[in-house]
Amino acid sequence: MTRRRALAGGALAASGLSSGCVETIERFFGGSSREQVSLEIVTVPADADARLTAIARTLVDRLEAVGIATDFLLTPTDQLRKKVLTNRDFDVYIGTMAADRDPDYLRTTFQSSYSNGVGWQNPFGFTDQGSDSLLDAQRYQSGQQRRETIQDALTAITGEQPIVPLLSDTAIAAVRRNRFEGWDRVRARDPLWLLALDPAPGRSPEGRLRMTAVEKILTERLNPLLPTFSEFDALTAYLYDPLGRYYDGQIRPWLAQSWSIDESAREIRLELHPDLTWHDGEALTAADVQFTYRFLNDTAMGTGETRHPAPRFRRQSSLVDAVDVLDDQTVRISVDAAPAVARTVLTAPLLPEHVWESRTDVVDESTGLTQAVTWDNPDPVGAGTLAFESRTVEESLVLTRNSDHPMNREGTALFERFGPLAFDSLRFRVVPSDLAGLSLLTDGDVDATVPKLGNDVISNVRNESAVDLVTSPSRTVYHVGFNARRRPLQNPGFRRAIARLFDKGDIVESTFDGHADPLTTPVTDAEWIPSSLAWNGSDPEVPFAGSGGEFDVERAKQYFEDAGFQYTNDGRLVY
Template sequence: MDDVAPSTTRRGLLATVGVGASALAGCSERLWSQAETTGPEQVSLTIKTVPADDDRLAATIASRLRENYTAAGIDATHEPVSKAELYRDILLEGEYDVFVTRHSGFDEYDALYGLLHSQFVSERGWQNPFHVSDVTIDEYLETQREADETDRSSVLADLIGHLLQTTPYTVVAYPYTVSGVTEPLQLPIPPRCPREYIEVMSHPENGPRDGPLEVGVFGEGLTEELNPLTVDRNRIDGLLDLVYDPLVRQIGDEYVPWLAEDVEWPEEGQRRARITLREGLEWHDGESLDTDDVEFTLAFLEDTSMGSVDGGVPAPRYRGRQTLLDRTAVIDDRTIDLYVFEASQTAARRLLTIPLLPAHIWTERSEAVADRQTEAITVANEDPVGSGLFAVSEATTATEFELESFDAHVLRGTADRPELLEGFSQFEGITFRIAPNPGAMGGLLIDGEIDVTASELPPETAREIRNATATRTVTGTTDAFYMIGYNSRQDELGNPNFRRLCSRLIDREHAVSEFFEGFAQPATTPNALVGLHDWDFDDELETSPDTDPLAFPGTDGEPNTSRVQSLFADIGYRYEDELLLE
């Protein structure tokens, strides 16, 4: 892949403006301008991530990145902040230079649309947090939505190639999920999402049991924020997905009707999906769930102010999926038509996986409470009312969070239910036991106080669990990845050549070996660098030795300083006393 031709730099632009002004103002003013102009300063970057107690791997990657940036002559600072503050800085305020965090991964290739399209450059959440505005990226994202499977592969290959040149973010590694489990509980896969919890609770060798599944997690403030629309809070992975149900659940590569009894897609080329809801659907508070709630949810995500604020106030979550929707048409209480913009069925079906909200509760939360904020995206939602298989119990405390079985759920009693639910449930609900740190969570498991851990286990805690007499660990793969994100509004990071070179300053294979102790896959293919490690079209992507985004300029995690300096010089930067100058 050829290098992107360097764009006009800020230094070059200022120099050009300076020459024009001098010609007009005369010799004396030119001398005055030169006397007042300060010299170039060292390039400075701050790297934000959570503290090591919250995510040792993210903190370790950030620390090594700081060391490598420093070796490259950059004035680099590693700034650990709480998870809530990190998400607020990145996803709400855009106050960062570089961040390192664990991303939950993509459910479908179209997830890149919300992450990168310039339509979202001024929105909050995981909608374009890099503030990148690139017409070429937009064109590829729009085209892949409309293309059939054969053409879509080619478009995605072109998109990935362009992302490797522009590098709004880069992926370091795909961690394995590791859970501790007590004997003799059967754990098919570490539980992080509804499907995985259901598999544990449906396994015939795990019950039936008089009592809940006891799950260990760690962290602070995990139950303080139960709003499914917000992104700036720490929370238990998968919890709200157990409480709020969608029309359709994605189970692996399949889309399984859930609250929907049937999804009818007409002939190819049509833009309508007819949804028929299951009969007898209820919210946790006993109110009926009907197509008005479906219509409300989709409209509310687009504008949580419901028209009371000029320009609208979009929800920070699910917006990428919501933009697939053109309009809705309610036929009756159980039937609704969803009309999508030009999109293939493969892309459009993501719209059906959005969790539904009860209109009778959320309508009252449309009032504006601050600039570009509504109650809907600021409320803690302490008593969530969903339609899932589990409801939040009143017995919840600061150290225990209880989900009780929602016996009125239609899928608990019907014979016509998804295969996943055969044998469900062997337990009476789920109780999350909240520990302050990974070691304490591991201790609860070893002492027999919980059945399984759901927060990520660091290697040292996993070893303790494996060495105990009645516990073991279970490992699984995941779509989640550790990423490095760049704020394109920051002066130097606005230069794609600079971002691309910064993305090479981490030795991915060394990081997996040393930091993850082998419990991860390094991002070693072009598609893996953008978060699509399971994509099968690497042969359509090309790079050259000079622009290889995987080529770490060093050995065993240590950068070769002279080589790094040469690479920065090649893109127009210079050094003075080993310092990289703006």
């Protein structure tokens, strides 16, 4: 039954007929006049991610099997992100998101106070006072106490199932090793992946690194504040650097040369590297650091009716109370968090005041979007290891080495640890498919693919002697997202019943060919996951409604009945 027919049935039920008349109509039509439960299921088409499409088709089949009417919509990636992350116009979607290293990201992703924002600020409309309180508490804690609080929060969140975490996939790239080496040193979707490369023996660091990518948006939108960016945002991460980056096990100084944290005063005092410049030659000073955090906290800079924080970095900006300039190279940041969480403030990208101060116009008061978070930023100016050189929209993008960056200057700690950059320019070439990219790689026309290859092309790589696979765990969470603002998805029992329609272990093996790890929580690092939620061959919280890979329709129906729904004689699930 389609959504339109289901709604028509609901209109009949609401038309004011007496119970006797309704019973007569039900007997006449052999069914019920009560409204059938219906859902719109949306994901991307197979040419964007065939695995998401396959998961969604299985979900639709099983929803229909348990008596739920469905509309199945395939929409391009950018439109899906807008539908979910900006407009909040969805019932159920199947997609991906990034799980940050630090679990404080759960606060802005699931806390109820963020549900009216855009981007990854609680797009699910999820509300739960228990997890709200725990996510607030953990930001002031450290060590074992914080770990236990995070585990309690995860227990509360998974019990409610605002999303169904399915798995984290393996980051897969195909590379040639004849020009560059070190592809395995850093996780492939980490911003430092390419920065950790070295020239192959006998080669100088003056060559061009050539890569392929399938997503055209890489050549179109270079704004680091876009709220709908994907989890592998290598380009803006190379163009716009933060004060600190995560490497060697913790967040360490990057554009900052050093820092100290006063735990009692909740202050971070930091020194910038000397002689920092933006890509356009302007000096980068402590005033730019101060501007960045003020701007991230309100991209309208006081010109709007309310504050308009940058959604993508709301987590970091929400922790900052004040930024004081002590001199051109010294800054004091007052933070509302314990040191373990306070350091995450330093991972936001620095923005040049002379470029962004004019981007404060509010373009949509209802969503809180300003020009700063919506413009394409066609000629980006940052202070990253790479600078923008040129682009041809939908075809290519070229970045060049920033020779003034501390990583490329002898005598700095970053130069000793990473530098100099193994190439003098980086060119991304847009290709129509993974196979097209592999063909260029085989012919020696490129050096690597972006690490988002589908597992269906792995056999092609293994048949090429000059090409190697690079694989690493990822923090990309394949998941099912529910809009808990809408009926019947407001009901956690209903969401849990849907969660039981997924055989996560089978998805890993049959859809991802084993190149993934099943998830029970939206956090991927095991140290934060309570033992009661550890994967044990099945999901201990919402085990699959079936066994041996076979879906048990009657068992699944019982879960929906337990959630307060009923079935008609003809098998339709109704309110």
